[in-house]
Amino acid sequence: ETGVTQTPRHLVMGMTNKKSLKCEQHLGHNAMYWYKQSAKKPLELMFVYSLEERVENNSVPSRFSPECPNSSHLFLHLHTLQPEDSALYLCASSQDLGAYEQYFGPGTRLTVT
Amino acid sequence: QKEVEQDPGPLSVPEGAIVSLNCTYSNSAFQYFMWYRQYSRKGPELLMYTYSSGNKEDGRFTAQVDKSSKYISLFIRDSQPSDSATYLCAMSTFSGNTGKLIFGQGTTLQVKP
Numbered sequence: 001e002t003g004v005t006q007t008p009r010h011l012v013m014g015m016t017n018k019k020s021l022k023c024e025q026h027l028g029h030n031a032m033y034w035y036k037q038s039a040k041k042p043l044e045l046m047f048v049y050s051l052e053e054r055v056e057n058n059s060v061p062s063r064f065s066p067e068c069p070n071s072s073h074l075f076l077h078l079h080t081l082q083p084e085d086s087a088l089y090l091c092a093s094s095q096d097l098g099a100y101e102q103y104f105g106p107g108t109r110l111t112v113t
Numbered sequence: 114q115k116e117v118e119q120d121p122g123p124l125s126v127p128e129g130a131i132v133s134l135n136c137t138y139s140n141s142a143f144q145y146f147m148w149y150r151q152y153s154r155k156g157p158e159l160l161m162y163t164y165s166s167g168n169k170e171d172g173r174f175t176a177q178v179d180k181s182s183k184y185i186s187l188f189i190r191d192s193q194p195s196d197s198a199t200y201l202c203a204m205s206t207f208s209g210n211t212g213k214l215i216f217g218q219g220t221t222l223q224v225k226p
Contacts (some may be wrong), residue, residue: 004156040121043157043201043216056213090156100145100205102214104156 003027004105006091012111015081021108023074023091031097032074034066037088037107049074050097081112116140119202119217128226132189136202136217139183143204143215146178148187151199151219160200161187192224 003026013019025032034046048056049068063085065077074091088109092102119136126132134148145164149157161176163169163185169176175188185204189196202217 040218042115042117042119042218043214045213048213092156098205098213100147100162100214101159104158106154106156 004091004093004103006089006105006108008108009106010109010111012113013078013081014113015083017081018077018079020078021076021089021091021110023076023105025072025074025091025093025103025105027093027095027103029093029095029103030071031094031099032068032071033092033094033102034074034076035090035092035104037090043090047076048097055097078110081110083112086110086112114139116215117202117204117217119220121218121220123221123223125223125225126192128192128194128224130192130224132192132196132222132224134187134189134200134202134220134222136185136204137183138185138204138215140204140206140215141180141183142206145205146176146185147203147205147214148174148176149201149203149216151201153198157201189222192222194224194226197223 032049036044047066052068067075088107090107091105094102117138147162148160150160151157166180173190177186199219199221201219203214
């Protein structure tokens with residue numbers, strides 16, 4: 001295991017639901033990331049946090065709302081999603097912002113019906 | 114034009130074959146070049162990284178960077194069924210501490226026994 005855990009591993013939700021994805025890192029890292037992985041597309045960086053402060057928001061729709069209460073935990077709150085939001089959502093951490101080695105969790109497979 | 118281009122495959126080879134995986138890129142400011150490996154139902158993990166141009170070898174794996182051609186490669190010698198995975202190239206400028214990773218689409222490799 002990489003030291004980054006994500007829950008739930010699978011999630012099916014309707015377009016009117018509200019749900020949250022959780023990420024926890026046990027590595028003592030200072031930076032955390034949310035990525036979206038869709039089939040045949042590159043990993044899309046969504047949000048970046050450094051020392052609990054959001055430093056990047058890559059033009060992500062407001063139906064995705066991140067939260068970083070401390071340097072070990074990261075959440076992604078979801079509401080009124082669209083079917084095209086179905087994807088694998090990956091959380092990652094790195095020692096510091098911009099480090100080339102990022103440690104990824106196993107991801108949450110999200111299906112929006 | 115995408116910043117990083119990678120043939121998604123799939124690529125199928127017999128056990129023991131030499132595998133060549135490649136990426137091209139357009140941003141000449143990239144200085145750090147990484148290869149991540151992603152097994153099914155897992156997050157990506159860093160396999161190798163190279164700074165600037167040149168070769169780097171680690172066991173059966175060799176990473177090459179040709180900045181003049183904006184082309185990077187990963188070679189796998191004596192490929193094994195356990196090498197079956199998706200291989201993602203990633204690049205970064207790492208200017209100060211604001212650099213972020215730009216990923217290719219990933220190439221799916223299957224090594225048949």
